[in-house]
Amino acid sequence: MRSRPAFALFLVLAIAGCGWLFPERALMKKAREFEEQGKYSDAVAAYEEVVRKFPKKEESEAALSRAALLYEERLNNWQKAAAFLQELKGKTQGKPEHPQVLLRLGRILEHSGSPYSDALETYGLICRNCASAPESMSAWLAQGRIYETMQDWKNARLTYEAALTRSASGGESAVIASRLENLQLVEALGAYSDGRIDEAIKAAKEALGGNLSVPEVRRGLEDLVSRWQTAKHFWATNPALAVARDIERTPVDDPVRYSWRAVKGGGQEVPEGWDLALDAKKGTFVLSEKREEPVPPKDGKKAKASKVARKPWSYKSPVKYKVLGVWWSKDGTWLGWISREATGRRRIDTLDLKKRRNWAVTRESTKGTLGEVILFLPGGERSGKLVYASGNYLAISNVRGGDMAMVRMGSKEKPFYGGGAEWIASSSDGIELMLAARFPEKPAAKAKKGKAAGAAMPPAGPEFWRVNLSAGGEF
Secondary structure, eight states: OOOHHHHHHHHHHHHHOHHHHOHHHHHHHHHHHHHHTTOHHHHHHHHHHHHHHOTTSHHHHHHHHHHHHHHHHTSOOHHHHHHHHHHHHHHTTTSTTHHHHHHHHHHHHHHTTOOHHHHHHHHHHHHHHOTTSTHHHHHHHHHHHHHHHTTOHHHHHHHHHHHHTTOOSSTHHHHHHHHHHHHHHHHHHHHHHTTOHHHHHHHHHHHHTSOOOOHHHHHHHHHHHHHHHHHHHHHHSOGGGEEEEEEEEESSOOTTTSOEEEETTOOOOOOTTEEEEEETTTTEEEEEEOOOOOOOOTTOOOOOOOSSOOOOOEEEOOTTSEEEEEEEOTTSSEEEEEEEOTTSOEEEEEEETTTTEEEEEEEOSSTTOEEEEEEEOSSGGGTOEEEEEETTEEEEEETTSSOEEEEEOOOSSSOOOGGGEEEEEEOTTSSEEEEEEOOOOOOOOOOOTTSOOOOOOOOOOOEEEEEEEEETTOO
């Protein structure tokens, strides 16, 4: 039987000696107490001490996890949180908790400003190596979300499709299915906005032919097809039948929606296969077709010269008119320019690059009313229309002149000065326009007897106008 002093010593060691026998547990207890008191910096310091001093103990993994959580949620130190989870990732390799650690690390990398490639790689480890883990669907969803943020629609779609082949219905797979449907709408809208209209409508119709479960996606695709039908009718209709559904003044430009634009003076990129030489001093231009270089034969022998060498076609603008700007159609088949005659009046001419023929579109009757910018509406040969501003009107004209509609833009309350047009922009299908026009600077008032002369009014900034077009009877 133990003596009473020995038994007392045993109790002291058993109760108070845990810190001596298990110092890692004592440190963990101390760290948790700091957490409860809101002393988060002291808590992570204690957890770091556990990791540093006892890296092979079980408590080391728990300390890494808690320290990472505090750095993420309480101390807003994403780099520290990621560093601890990176270490924890190595310690949990092959263990059931490994996918959860990877998922936490991926989320921190995604939201901390790290390159998206780091987060994608971390999520990918779950998808590839832990496919049966519950966290795998969250990883697939996160990867798709990142690709959407990067506007990499192709990889986003492939990611969602791959996820759905590996999942059961319900839960996060239902979310992924809805994201995939939404992506079909985003891709179709993006292609349409980029001018790949046939591709967009094909994708929209294919999606509508499937089993769409998201009502907003179905409505969006149906609206896109309806808009395309309106645009088709507008392209095919004589420009004299064009009408404006809406005309409004707007405070800001929208370069994303109205991406195809022509600015005063020209400056559009010359289409492939052509050279354009502008002589600003003389106010003339020379358009030349580029000479096709002979393609050497595959056997390496010298290519034989053609018996009749075709001379590249070229066109010179009339020297009696001073060219003010040159513009191209979106498909590169038409060239148009504005020039000034000796009388000071302006005129618009076009050149059909396929038929090698030029056309006189219009000539202003009153000097200063015709703006110095024209825009060929998108739609190529299906449209065959251009627009320009003149006086209080917007003209929608045939590219060869003749047939046109004149849409009155302004009113007494909201005047419009077409002669000050600075640029005209269009949506990808040509049925929505935006114009910027500036009123001329007001001259200084003459001095009256006994009074000082008034100062000249500073030029006002351009005013933006938005116009929605359609063919007559089509609303």
